[in-house]
Amino acid sequence: MHADLAEVMIGADQVAARVRAMAMEICRDYPADAAHAKGLVLVPVLTGAFMFLADLVRHLPHKIRIEVVTVSSYPGASTVSKGAALVGVLPKDLEGRDVLIIDDILDSGQTLGLLVDEILKRHPRSVRTCVFLRKQCSRVREVACDYVGFDIPDKFVVGYGLDYDGFYRNLPYVGVMRTPGDGCNAESSR
Ligand code: IMP
Numbered sequence: 001m002h003a004d005l006a007e008v009m010i011g012a013d014q015v016a017a018r019v020r021a022m023a024m025e026i027c028r029d030y031p032a033d034a035a036h037a038k039g040l041v042l043v044p045v046l047t048g049a050f051m052f053l054a055d056l057v058r059h060l061p062h063k064i065r066i067e068v069v070t071v072s073s074y075p076g077a078s079t080v081s082k083g084a085a086l087v088g089v090l091p092k093d094l095e096g097r098d099v100l101i102i103d104d105i106l107d108s109g110q111t112l113g114l115l116v117d118e119i120l121k122r123h124p125r126s127v128r129t130c131v132f133l134r135k136q137c138s139r140v141r142e143v144a145c146d147y148v149g150f151d152i153p154d155k156f157v158v159g160y161g162l163d164y165d166g167f168y169r170n171l172p173y174v175g176v177m178r179t180p181g182d183g184c185n186a187e188s189s190r
């Protein structure tokens with residue numbers, strides 16, 4: 001375990017097994033057949049979703065397009081999310097597509113809520129949401145998640161893509177930070 005962590009919450013083996021199982025759930029809902037000939041559009045939220053995405057897609061046999069988006073956080077050392085804003089433009093050509101939004105963690109709900117709203121304006125055939133972690137906390141906005149890796153307690157976690165101040169994304173497991181404030185709606189550099 002990294003010295004800056006208080007505990008490992010989810011080990012690397014557990015992560016790998018769950019991601020594989022999530023891919024099977026996705027395959028059940030989106031058969032990779034002629035009915036889905038246009039393929040799936042995955043919309044991962046950078047930067048936190050990069051590792052989850054990379055592992056997940058290797059278990060998906062579909063014809064897939066990956067269209068990354070960035071959602072801004074607020075500068076400074078705040079650990080409370082004050083909102084979410086899209087950076088840049090949404091991918092074009094979502095009309096009639098099956099879109100699956102991928103994020104590292106559902107916290108306040110503002111990031112996913114914003115993306116669902118914006119993507120729906122593009123008239124996709126369907127929009128679903130897939131998060132690696134879902135924090136048990138009161139949300140600014142309730143967002144339904146179609147695929148959830150793990151429900152976790154209201155603690156600030158890092159690893160497997162998640163950061164604190166830009167660090168620890170590379171850890172292959174999920175751990176709890178030793179120092180920063182625990183709590184809901186924590187903000188990092190996304
Ligand atoms: P929200 O659901 O809009 O509050 O935003 C979720 C985003 O906040 C995630 O995509 C993460 O980038 C970040 N975030 C929330 N909680 C944590 C955490 O415990 N550790 C690291 N990043 C977090």
Ligand code: MG
Pocket residue numbers: 045046047048049103104105190
């Ligand atoms: Mg994020």
